[in-house]
Amino acid sequence: MPWTLTLAGRTHAFPDLRSLMAKATPFRSGDSLAGLAAASAEERVAAQYVLADLPLEHFLTDLLIPYEDDEVTRLIVDRHDREAFAPVSGLSVGEFRDWLLRYETGPDELTALAPGLTPEMAAAVSKVMANQDLILVASKCRVVTRFRNTLGLPGRLSVRLQPNHPSDDLKGIAASMLDGLLLGCGDAVIGINPATDRVETTGALLRLMDDLIQRHAIPTQSCVLAHVTTQLRAMEEGAPLDIVFQSVAGSQKANASFGIDLALLREAREAALALRRGTLGDNVMYFETGQGSALSADAHHGIDQQTMEARAYAVAREFDPLLVNTVVGFIGPEYLYDGKQITRAGLEDHFCGKLLGLPMGCDVCYTNHAEADQDDMDTLLTLLGVAGCNYIMGVPGADDIMLGYQSTSFHDAHYLRQVLGKRPAPEFEAWLENAGITDRLGRLRSNPLALAEAPRALGLTPP
Amino acid sequence: MSDIVPTLRKWTSARVGIGRCGGSLPHRELLDFRLSHARARDAVHQAFDPAGLAVELEAAGRPVLLARSQAPDRATYLQRPDLGRQLDPDSLARLSAARADHDLAIILADGLSATAAHRQGPPLLAALLPLLETWSLAPLIIAPFARVALQDPIGHALGARASLILLGERPGLGAPDSLGAYLVHGPVPGNTDAMRNCVSNIRPAGLPPAAAARRIAWLLEQSRRLGFSGVDLKDRSDAPRIGA
Structure with missing residues (x-):
């Protein structure tokens, strides 16, 4: 379906929905790399005007990737809940943006709406929203999940403790893990990216945690971020696995490039559920995503990277995850060039994920070949804290010595908790206080007795 | 927490035990971080010396060929990964001329750290080549501005049944010189990343070259035996190391 818009005598034409959405996207290098970006700043806004007038209903029939060709599209279509969609079914994209911002639209309305929205609707509305809109609406969403604690409650900010080591050295990892716990972090999950994807390593790391x-x-859970097939093998061999991890993307072809499909994720979830290791809840999955991953696998189907990212959330929400986070700046400058683009993408991803009902966190991060630095991360971290982000990463000194990128630190979590009055997950907060790590105000105490035995038990001190 | 600091720091180069003022970083740590980032930024832009590497490797008795991707310079390379995955026509012709019944093509590339290719490339090859005595090897290829998937058109042009690319990983703060190795069985343009196996963090303080060579050789042997590589080939080359 072609659209045109004439602005001051100049006509802008958009031949199909893919190009309309791509050209309406705030500028980023990845869309330019894919040859999809608007040719001028005016064309971008023209596309946003046209998109704003498009009825939300349109997305239910004009599919970006054909139903027959793609199991992610089939998932999106088959799972769409018409009843949940009803309150906004008569709105255009622009009207939907205004509806989201109304005082009357609160957490309950947004929770009820989530199954009625498709990723394309979320992506489309985000494209006509300002950064402050993305923050405000996300802050009204509540997504609470449970395994051994309760994540995502209002006023809470959790941290994934990420104690990676370049050679998966167990003592090196243990040292970073202790450091994080003693700095009050680790309630979202203790999650290790292994340097090498091996069953033995995965098992050893799971046993260590x-x-x-x-x-x-x-009161927390652990995860080794190996390939899902490696984790399945580790489970078969009896490893104590709490949470299954996998990177996911927004098309069948992109997922195939990761070596996964929906059936494999289903199998992994069933296997983890069968272990019955959660004490408070059954959210056993952890997914990571990131704009540009589909393009990088040449599996984007001519669709802009932000829309493809939102489609990945349809995959994630099929499996009732405990945690989902975009690894926003990890992919590099060819997709998100600088601090400005990373910031916008982080806010979009968090907003779209929350709107679709996901427990969104964010790996606020950048690589050394991007035009960004830690000050840019401070800014995005603060914005996401205001937006009610469920969790962030906690890496010693924000420097991941295995993955070779910069994320956020344990100290960053304390900064955010101080300025925004946020607290850890309630069960973990109680443990921190009982252990003498933090006081009633959430401040770190000196010389906690907690974990005093841990260095010896972990083999970090001579007997 | 102060007494545990040396205990933690003994076991990892991660920034553990760095203290705090309130809940924030002490100023010295803040500046140390900025210095590391400054150095990593400088490493990203350091120049690659293919000719110098070729001389060094030929001295070890191996024929060496140069192959270029379609990325003409570093700025383009950083922003256009698609060009870094494709061979330029001249290189394609040159490699096709060397086409033969090869078991394996080995490529050394700067990737995102020329420093890594220069520092780890020669010692890794010195450790790896003796482990590959039963393999017929194509000439060594040196490829500036290459992405991982360039191993497909290179291996394909040379007629090799497997392709191994060694290239600089993106520089981390503490490790501007870490090399990654990716192998694929049946190199042909269009292979996905799920068909590759990776050994990463190759550097003396990470996975030392000798250990990396053993792991790569093991993966190569297994992929040759099984007839495939990628996520279904699990690296079980040895037990995980307990302790440092």
Whole structure:
């Protein structure tokens, strides 16, 4: 369906929905790399005007990737809940943006709406929203999940403790893990990216974390971010696996490039559920995403990277995850060039994920070949805190010595908790206080007795 | 927490035990971080010396060929990964002329850290080549401005049954010189990343070249035996290291 718009005598034409959405997207290098970006600043806004007038209903029939060709499209169509969609079914994209911002639209309305929205609707509305709109609406969304604690409650900010080590050295990882716990972090998950994707390593790392969690009765969960097939193998071999991780993307072809499909994710979820390791809830999945991953696998189908990212959230929400985060700046400058683009993308991803009902966190991060630095991360971190982001990463000193990028630190979490009055997950907060790590105000205490035995138990001190 | 600091720092180069003022970083740590970032930024833009590497590797008795991707310079390379995955026509012709019944093509590339290719490339090859005595090797290829998938058109042009690319990983704050190795069985343009196996963090303080060579050789042997590479080939080359 072609659209045209004439602005001051100049006509802008958009031949189909893909090009309309791509050209309406705030500028980023990845869309330019794909040859999809608007040719001028005016064309971009023209596309936004046209998109704003498009009825939300349109997205239910004009599919970006054909139903027959793509199992992610089939998932989106088959799972769409018409009843939940009803309150906004008569609105255009622009009217939907205004509806989201009304005082009357609160957490309950947004929770009820989520199953009625498709990723394309979320992506489209985000394109006509200002950064402050993305923050305000996301801050009204509530997505609460549980495994051994409760994540996503109002006023809470959780942290994934990310104690990576370049050679998966167990003591090196243990040292970073202890450092994070003693700095009050680790309630979202203790999650290790292994340097090499191996069943033995995955099992050893899971046992290391499980021993620590059990010995000190820490109300949290662990995860090794190996390939899902490696985790399945580790489970078969009896490894104590809490949460299954996988990177996901927004098309069948992109997921195939990751070596996964929906059936494999279903199998992994069933296997983790069968272990019955959660004490408070059954959210056993952890997904990571990031704009540009589909393009990088040449599996974007001519669709802009932000819309493809939102489609990845349809995959994630099929599996009731405990945690989902965009790794926003990890992919590099060819997709998100600088701090400005990373910031916008982080806010879009968090907003779209929350709107679709996902427990969104964000890996606020950048690589050394991007035009960004830690000050840019401070800014995005603060904005996401205001937006009610469920969790961030906690990496020692924000420097991941395995993955070779910069994220956020344990100290960053304390900064955010201080300025915004945020607290850890309630069960974890109680543990921190009982252990003497933090006081009633959430401030770190000096010389906590907690974990005093841990270095010896982990083999970090001579016997 | 002060007494545990040396205990933690002994085991990892991560920024553990860095203290705090309130809940924030002490100023010295803030400046140390900025210095590391400054150095990594400088490393990203350091120049690659293919000719110098060729001399060094030929001295070890191996024929060396140069191959170029379609990325003409570093700025383009950083912003156009698609060009870094394709061979330029001249290189394609040159490699096709060397086409033969090869088991394996090995490529050394700057990737995102020329420093890594220069520092880790020669020692890794010195450790790896003796482990590949049963393999017929194509000439060594040096490829500036290459992405991982350039291993497909290169291996394909040379007629190799497997392709191994060694290239500089993006510089981390503490490790501007880390090399990554990716292997694929049946190199042909269009292979996905799920068909590759990766060994990363190759550097003396990460996975030392000798250990990396053993792991790569193991993966190569297994992929040759199984007839495939990628996510279904699990690296079980040795037990995880307990302790440092």
